[in-house]
Structures are given as structure tokens and as C-alpha cells.
Amino acid sequence: MNVVDPNGPSLVNIASNPMPEGARVGYFKTPDNVQLRYAFWPKSEGKHRGTICLVQGRAEFIEKYFETIADFRKRGFSVATFDWRGQGGSDRLIDNPALGYVDRFEDYWTDLKSFHGHILLPECPPPYYLVGHSMGGLASLMAGARDRLMFDRIFLSAPMLALDGLPLSMAGMARVAEVLSFVGLGRMPVSRKADKPASEATFPNNPLTGDMLRYLRMVDVLNARPMLEIGAPTVRWAASAFGAMTVAGGDSFPASVRIPLLMLGAARDAVVSTNAIEQLGLRMRTGRHMVIPGARHELFMESDAIRGQVFAAFDAFITEQSG
Template identity: 40%
Template structure:
């Protein structure tokens, strides 16, 4: 029996397998694996979703990647989507540390990607998923050929004072045992904004599609970020911004930035990309935060950049060539 949720407005690609894997620290993480018809296949793309996202939201993008000749693996981070939550009654976006996300990714890689998916391997990360990709990148230098990062969460689009105040307040809330409380946004129901004021996409049809999935399957939704989650994100940003960590992040990386961004800090993205020797930056002018959910005029630019950057030349040392059956 499948773990995925289907709606009429969100057609699913063919599913090779889905279910749950258990992490070493006891969390049940939902995954889905999709297999391309191409022969030979170009490799496998592992999707690292953003906060408050879920596998079903990526069905359209997964279909496009399959059509381009890649296999795909997607999964829900612990605490969101169809994976195990931290609390029974609270739907706040919660995590203690990005080390827990690192455990989720390693579990999926060891139990699903390596035994069942065709190399070479690529990462496609969005927002906080892109931050998780950068956080774990040094550990995957010999496994991941290339990374594509969409609107990475590397800071808030706020003044230095507000940024610093948010960091201090969320850290103090955790110290006082209040880490599971919302920082902003509130419950999942309160988080659903009318299309006209949403900061995520200018495409009304895709916005309605994603909203309808959650309306029919509210169990997939979570509310605003908790103090603990925000504090963990700040600590992860400190790690990926550290010169020693960046020196060990050598995987070729394409960063795509939304020109009309209002959810994450474009200035922080530009700063880190400039300092990270393995990365290059492309701005999609006029686009909002969710590039894969945007209007065609922006989304097509994103997909073209993604598929031009992978699978790469095969020149990366220590990695199998595209189309390899090893």
C-alpha cells in the first residue's frame, strides 16, 4: 500500500517504490523512488525539500526530471510531510539541530539510494533543504557529482538588528525550554495565505494545486517554524559559512536565486556563493522564492539551468560516468 497522497489536480509520476525507513535515532522517514524509462539512465537526482514541504509537492518537477532521463529519490524530513513528527499535538516546524537532517539524508542514502538507484548521484535542494545540502556537502564529496540549490536559506531578508534579535530570542527560548513554540506564522491553517499576498509564487494554478493537496490531506502540513528550528538553522548557517567548511565543500554547485525574493536573504546567498569556490550563481529575474512552483516564464529558466548543469562532464574525480550501470 502506497504512502503517497493523490489528488486530481496533482498527477503523480510512475512510482517505483515508496515507504518508510527508520533512522538510527528512531525516526520514521517517508521516501519515494521513481525510475526513468531512459536507457542508459543519466543518474539519480535526490531532492532535498524545504521546510513545510512534502513529496507530493514535487510531482511535477519529478516528472520533468524523469523525462530528462534521470531517476529520482524524494523524502520528507523528520517532523514534516509524511515522516514522523516530534510532537503529537503541535504542528510547529521543529528540529533540534541540522545534524538530525544529516542523519535523515544519510539513512535514505544508505538504505535507498546506494542499493537501489543508478549512479551518478546529484542533489537538488530548495530553501532550508539547500542549507542542509551545504551543511552535509563535505561528507558527500565522493558520492555526489553535482548540486543544484534553489533559493537557499542562508539568512533572513531583514536588517542586521532584526536578524540578530531573532537569533538571540530563539536561542533564549530554547534555553528556557520553549523551543517548540512558534516564532511566527502560527498553526498550519493560519499559514495558508490568499494567493494575492503569497510570497512564494506568481503562478495561481500551481499555488492552488499545492493548496488543494493540503486541503485534502491536512496531515501533510505543519505550521510556522519553532524557536528551536530557527535557532538550528542559524547554527547551520554559521557552519556552512565557516571558511574551513567551505574549503571542504568541493562539489560543483549551481545556486539559483529568485530576483523577487522576499523569504530568504539574497544578499546572504550572494556573499556565500562568492566565497565558495565550487559554486556559481544564476539569478532568475522577477521570480519569487519557490522557483520550481513558479510561472512557466520563470520555471522553464530554472529547469533549463538544472538540466544543463547535470549530469556534468564526467570529469569529477572518483565518480562513475553518466550512464554507468555500476
């Protein structure tokens, strides 16, 4: 069944992926008039420690993080999260809603800053901690470089700093994608092996997680509400993302992030470059990194043993610092 908020949006609540109780669901609008779906949960146990602002990776959606949201709440945190523009239950930006699209990577900063102003500050208890995965990790890094006062600490899961196995550098890929966009091909899909629609048949050797139940749980959610899904990214999205990754790989970037920050890399990541995470971690003044052995890309969706390591790192870096 779906739990429907009077304001309009809803979250998918199914037996294999139950929604944590106490959700408040709504929409907010960005300054450029994009409607985004968000959800908020109060803490469920323990003393109050603040609010986790959870931002997702490309093609993800709020429902994917129900288990992780419950884990944060048990630690005394409220959790606020939203779907980025162009995915999940937020406004799609082009005629084909199945493709991943954004005009500029800075538009994700617009989303996050708007969420901070519209939802976090007026409605959620401080202090605020930013937790970002993959593409959301890169957007979180950019936020940390732009404004050191929005969040007290930043915790990143497999941030998208570079992609391995490409014919050119991130800057070179950005230039190619920008040229293709300029000549009118910005809405053309860019297919990658990693972007296959998830199903039971695609679980073996998938790049995301070694945990079959957590993998299939997401299949169940998308079967329940297919409109949450997006597939391949577009050339315009790729141009935006490669451009942002180029900035993150620049010589001056590490010193620009002045918020305490911890990045986790996955040792078996086949989606983003773990080496890039290690290199940036070594160069940051206020940040550091760890690599989780045996883990694939989606650290929060991995096996209990791997998630245990992820949350041990989270507790040492945020939970124990928030008391």
C-alpha cells in the same frame, strides 16, 4: 484517491496534482529511530543518467514536487525523495504535530545520510545528484561540506543561507533562540508573515510563486490530506536553523564545500536572502550562482517561463554533464 503501498505509507494522488506513474513508496528508519516516508521513481524517457536525490524546504512534502519529478524523469533521471523528520508523511517530533520542530540542524544530516545508505546506494542507479530547495538547500550545503563523495554534483534552489529584515545577525538570532530554548520555550511557535496557510485568498502578494495554478495545487493536496501540513516553526527549530546559517556564513565555510555546485537565487525572494546566496557564490571554489529575474522563492513552482530558466540551468550543470 490514494495509492497505497503494502508497506504502509501512501502518496496523495488527485486530479489537479497527478502522481507520476511507477512510484515505489516506503518508510525507512534513521539511526535515532525516526520513521521517514520516501518515494522512488525510475526514469521515464531517454538514456539512463543517474538518480536525483530531491530534498525539500521547511514544511514541504513529496507530493508538492510531482511535476518537477516528472521533469527530471523525462531527462533520463530516476528520482528518490523523502520527507524530513517533523514534516510531511514522516514522524512528527513533538506533541503538537502542526508546528515545525527539530532538535538540531545536524538531525537533517542524519536523515540525508540515512537515506543515502538505506535507499540510494542499495536501490537507486548511480551516479547521484543532490537537488535541494530552501531549508533543504542549506542541509545540502552542509552535506557537501561533510562528505564530498556522497554526490557527484549539487544543485540548489533558493537555499536558506540567511533571512533578511531581522533585528540581529544570524549569529545573534541563534543566540537569542538558544537562550529561549534553554529556559524551556523551545516548543513555542515563531510566527512569520511568510508562514500563513495557503489558500486562494492568500495567493495575491504571496512570497512563494506568481503561478496561481501551481499555488492552488498545493492547497488541493493539503485539503485532501491535512495531516501533511505544518505551520509555524518553533523556537527550537529557529535556534537550529540560525545556527546552521551562521556556519554557512562563516569565513571558512566556502572552502569546505568541495563538490561542483550551482545555486539559484530568486530575484524577488521575500523568504530567504538572495544577497547571501550571491555572496557565498562569489566565495566558493567549486560552486557558482545565478539569480533568476522576476522569480519568487519557490523556483520549481513558478511560472513556465521561470521554470524554463531553472531547468535550462539544471540541464547545463547536470543533464549535459551526466551523459
